[in-house]
Amino acid sequence: MRRVPIPRRGPAITQQALNLLGEEFRAAFAQGDFMRALKFATQAWEATRSPQPLADVALCQMRLGRAMQVLIVGIIAVNESVGPVLFRRGLSRAGEIIDP
Numbered sequence: 001m002r003r004v005p006i007p008r009r010g011p012a013i014t015q016q017a018l019n020l021l022g023e024e025f026r027a028a029f030a031q032g033d034f035m036r037a038l039k040f041a042t043q044a045w046e047a048t049r050s051p052q053p054l055a056d057v058a059l060c061q062m063r064l065g066r067a068m069q070v071l072i073v074g075i076i077a078v079n080e081s082v083g084p085v086l087f088r089r090g091l092s093r094a095g096e097i098i099d100p
Helices: 015-030 034-048 051-063 067-093
Strands: none
Touching: 015 034, 015 051, 034 051, 051 067
């Protein structure tokens, strides 16, 4: 069986850069500039793939009146959180990994 190589990740974002994105997001959101806030939230999500920036993306999309995009972001959030669990369960049931 041929093993597929694991893709390389780019350099991780520093905590300082992430904090700066958060400050910029909060400032833009407070000013009502939801498009600019969306840009900062999207950058933070792409860098971290964590749920909080994704929630910020959805909030900006709601404020911009983009209901379909909010639905898509919700689907992505479910996939990002539930997908790995289901994948591991499938591997376990197939005997590929042994659960502790």
